[in-house]
Amino acid sequence: MKRTSFAHWPCSIARTMDLLGDWWTPLVLREVSYGIQRFDALQESLGIARNTLSDRLRRLVDEGLLEKQPYQTDPVRYDYVPTEKGRDFYTVLLAMNRWGDRWLSGEAGPPVTHYHDVCGQESHAKVVCAACGEPMTVENAHPRLGPGYPPHLARRPEIRARFED
Amino acid sequence: MKRTSFAHWPCSIARTMDLLGDWWTPLVLREVSYGIQRFDALQESLGIARNTLSDRLRRLVDEGLLEKQPYQTDPVRYDYVPTEKGRDFYTVLLAMNRWGDRWLSGEAGPPVTHYHDVCGQESHAKVVCAACGEPMTVENAHPRLGPGYPPHLARRPEIRARFED
Numbered sequence: 373m374k375r376t377s378f379a380h381w382p383c384s385i386a387r388t389m390d391l392l393g394d395w396w397t398p399l400v401l402r403e404v405s406y407g408i409q410r411f412d413a414l415q416e417s418l419g420i421a422r423n424t425l426s427d428r429l430r431r432l433v434d435e436g437l438l439e440k441q442p443y444q445t446d447p448v449r450y451d452y453v454p455t456e457k458g459r460d461f462y463t464v465l466l467a468m469n470r471w472g473d474r475w476l477s478g479e480a481g482p483p484v485t486h487y488h489d490v491c492g493q494e495s496h497a498k499v500v501c502a503a504c505g506e507p508m509t510v511e512n513a514h515p516r517l518g519p520g521y522p523p524h525l526a527r528r529p530e531i532r533a534r535f536e537d
Numbered sequence: 538m539k540r541t542s543f544a545h546w547p548c549s550i551a552r553t554m555d556l557l558g559d560w561w562t563p564l565v566l567r568e569v570s571y572g573i574q575r576f577d578a579l580q581e582s583l584g585i586a587r588n589t590l591s592d593r594l595r596r597l598v599d600e601g602l603l604e605k606q607p608y609q610t611d612p613v614r615y616d617y618v619p620t621e622k623g624r625d626f627y628t629v630l631l632a633m634n635r636w637g638d639r640w641l642s643g644e645a646g647p648p649v650t651h652y653h654d655v656c657g658q659e660s661h662a663k664v665v666c667a668a669c670g671e672p673m674t675v676e677n678a679h680p681r682l683g684p685g686y687p688p689h690l691a692r693r694p695e696i697r698a699r700f701e702d
Binding site for chain 1: 543547548549550551552553554555556557559560563564567570571572573582619622624625626627628629630631632633634635636637638639640641642643645646647648649650651652653654655656658659660661662663664665666667668669670671673674675676677678679680681682683684685686687695699700
């Protein structure tokens with residue numbers, strides 16, 4: 373089944389999801405961020421089919437989130453190393469991780485915590501406003517048309533309506 | 538095709554993705570967060586198939602992210618209103634939105650910005666440590682076994698290895 377493409381929607385959430393393609397991709401990014409960067413190790417740790425893994429890795433390389441670095445020749449084998457773009461995605465994983473900790477852990481508590489070496493505490497992520505540092509939430513953050521919103525769409529009344537509240 | 542279930546993995550990222558099911562779900566959550574909460578309005582704004590939308594809404598209600606509130610009777614029709622659990626997911630969308638703004642916008646710039654009514658600035662999300670408020674990144678956040686990690690898995694050498702760095 374051909375999946376709907378979100379790549380050209382004027383929405384960074386839709387574009388991000390289009391790039392990810394399916395839920396394996398964030399898990400592959402989690403693993404490489406944890407330092408599991410070789411094909412066989414990824415395959416074993418995720419229990420993912422080899423062709424699915426090849427496909428997701430190729431996509432992440434094509435999109436500039438991972439870089440292939442040979443660690444042996446004859447036959448050549450690669451480490452899949454996150455680029456700056458790939459490393460920055462960890463912030464999204466941290467936000468997702470925190471939501472899941474809070475809402476899906478049950479009484480057992482979070483399966484994984486994060487030690488933050490800046491402050492030396494076991495902690496978790498918090499989403500704040502880059503300008504003032506206070507929490508950013510659905511209640512206090514209001515979407516506005518940005519510079520990259522296509523002008524021909526921005527003129528439509530139903531589009532204008534959704535960005536005014 | 539039966540999708541691999543991530544629901545019981547000891548990972549809040551995997552559990553969150555299992556709950557979402559596919560990429561339509563975050564877009565439905567985006568819409569209801571923006572106040573588009575009726576079936577027909579959601580269907581029109583996303584261009585999603587009606588059966589897919591029904592299915593995603595049912596799932597979000599079952600999982601406690603949305604609540605059905607009747608706005609008319611005979612026939613009965615509902616608003617799909619985010620619960621606290623659903624509203625809190627907006628933080629994940631904000632983090633995803635920021636990543637997409639930064640890496641996928643190109644020269645046009647972000648399609649959408651967020652006005653933060655706490656500080657009165659057009660801004661965007663930032664992911665920080667809940668304990669100290671400094672940025673949390675792949676470089677400075679190290680995963681540790683949490684209270685909810687299954688003990689029989691935590692004893693395995695390959696699992697212990699990945700949580701020690």
